[in-house]
Amino acid sequence: MSQVLQIGVIGTGNIGTAHARSLSHEVSGAEVAWLFDADASRAADLAAELGAQLAPTVEDLVVSSDAVVIASPDAMHAEQALLCLAAHRPTLCEKPLAPTVEEATTVVDAEVDLGRRLISLGFMRRFDPGYMALKSGIPAVGRPLVVHNVHRNTAAPYGLETALTLTNSAIHEFDINRWLLDDEYTSVQVITGEPGPRTPDGELDPLLVVLTTRGGALVEIEVFMNAWYGYEVRCEVVASDGTLDMGDGSYITRRASRQIGHDVPELWLGRFEDAYRRQLQAWVDATHLGKTSGATAWDGLVATISANAAVAAIGNGAVRIDIPDRPALYA
Ligand SMILES: NC(=O)c1ccc[n+]([C@@H]2O[C@H](COP(=O)([O-])OP(=O)(O)OC[C@H]3O[C@@H](n4cnc5c(N)ncnc54)[C@H](O)[C@@H]3O)[C@@H](O)[C@H]2O)c1
Incomplete structure (x- = not known):
């Protein structure tokens, strides 16, 4: 893992843009290296602003990044979290872990099978x-x-x-x-x-x-x-x-x-501006130590x-x- 974490952000709407800017300007120990959005033009604007690269697919973003922020719509979270777990990437997944109990359970089961906690949930409060x-x-x-x-x-x-x-x-x-x-x-x-x-x-x-x-x-x-x-x-x-x-x-x-x-x-x-920034800094610091921070996938499932x-x-x-x-x- 690099000294400065190379972060990939999936989804560059409201919160993905805010997280990417905060990681770039307010958080130490990380930089935004890769972006992906289903609307490529939206990701391109932010990539130009932050000096990041556009990933052609979510899969490419995950394997190219040291750690991943998932900020896509709710329905995509479980599927993308499973990709991150399969690639062993520390991940900050926006809430909810998934809209349904079935999908949220697949993520917890996959993490339990892996035997290692990699998912932090974006319950920034x-x-x-x-x-x-x-x-x-x-x-x-x-x-x-x-x-x-x-x-x-x-x-x-x-x-x-x-x-x-x-x-x-x-x-x-x-x-x-x-x-x-x-x-x-x-x-x-x-x-x-x-x-x-x-x-x-x-x-x-x-x-x-x-x-x-x-x-x-x-x-x-x-x-x-x-x-x-x-x-x-x-x-x-x-x-x-x-x-x-x-x-x-x-x-x-x-x-x-x-x-x-x-x-x-x-x-x-x-x-919650301050909470989002503190959450990102805690996640980056924990990732450097091989840990998660804040809420876990289990907390996401219970919610x-x-x-x-x-x-x-x-x-x-x-x-x-x-x-x-x-x-x-x-x-
Ligand atoms: N923690 C919080 O307080 C907080 C606040 C806002 C949003 N959120 C969560 O963040 C997520 C995004 O919310 P938002 O308000 O930024 O939404 P948004 O609609 O502004 O942005 C979502 C982005 O995801 C993109 N997208 C759609 N399908 C995609 C896919 N398959 N892969 C990658 N990108 C895809 C869209 O083009 C869009 O740019 C939601 O799950 C929401 O619940 C959390």
């Missing part, structure tokens, strides 16, 4: 200073009883489909809450109300998701994909001896013109199992979440 402070603060407030979460998007980024809301967007919540609590879910309920004004016929938005955990905590999540006013993520932990409130993660409060307030970002890139149970729960009351035994590779 684990690197967000707000969430990290929440997690480290929990012991001081006692046993978590309830977690209240708000997940609002300005507009549904890939069109509003209720199942996609759960498997693509709320999947961040499924991951971060089990990470925060160090606990596993046992059931999920999805409560629906009158759809908001920008909800297509037959779809549901906003949703309330309520999860129970083995440790007895309640996790409640408002997911509102077409909230319009801006992008906002909030989290409050109610524990036996106190509460912790992350607020909306903005660190600057402005007082001016007899008003008090702060900006609301339009996109996740604004809110996909939880999200699909939530899809099954729509209109059906509480649905059990059955998490299989964790393979020793992920102990």
